[in-house]
Amino acid sequence: MSAERLLLIIEDDEAFARTLARSFERREYKVIVASGHDEAAELLATHSPGYAVVDLKLKGNTSGLACVQMLHQHDPDMLIVVLTGFASIGTAVEAIKLGAVQYLAKPSNTDDIEAAFGHVAGSAEVEVTNRSTSIKTLEWERIHAVLAETDFNISETARRLGMHRRTLARKLEKQRVK
Known part of the structure; x- marks a missing residue:
């Protein structure tokens, strides 16, 4: 089979990965x-996928961003x-920046993902809203930016943000987006 229809899914949730695989x-x-x-690195030694779907947060607080970088280098x-x-x-x-063509928030379905594969160029037609960002949204985005910087290490993220680890854990639990 040609590489253009070979898809690599990097996902630690086995049930979700299986469902997504069947759908594709x-x-x-x-x-x-x-x-x-x-x-994924082992699979790249013997396969050359044209497509990849990468979960951002993998088991062991591993960042999917490292996977994106590896795939793009491959x-x-x-x-x-x-x-x-x-x-x-x-x-x-x-x-x-590391090579992804799109970034989708869950829940996203196969239609959304396949559309993202086809939408690789930017568009100046995206609507700009007049709504300003709330303080809670800014806090949430800052927390997640630092989480990504620390490869999802809760203790190090809390230290960098100047808050107690339990406080950060409660905020993450309250705002969970799954």
């Missing part, structure tokens, strides 16, 4: 699945979509 297989993609960075033409339940402006910007 019904759309005539050949799908390979990795649960993390090292497993093949700069690979279409990489980052999918996350922990969306923030900071991680979105870094994902695009």
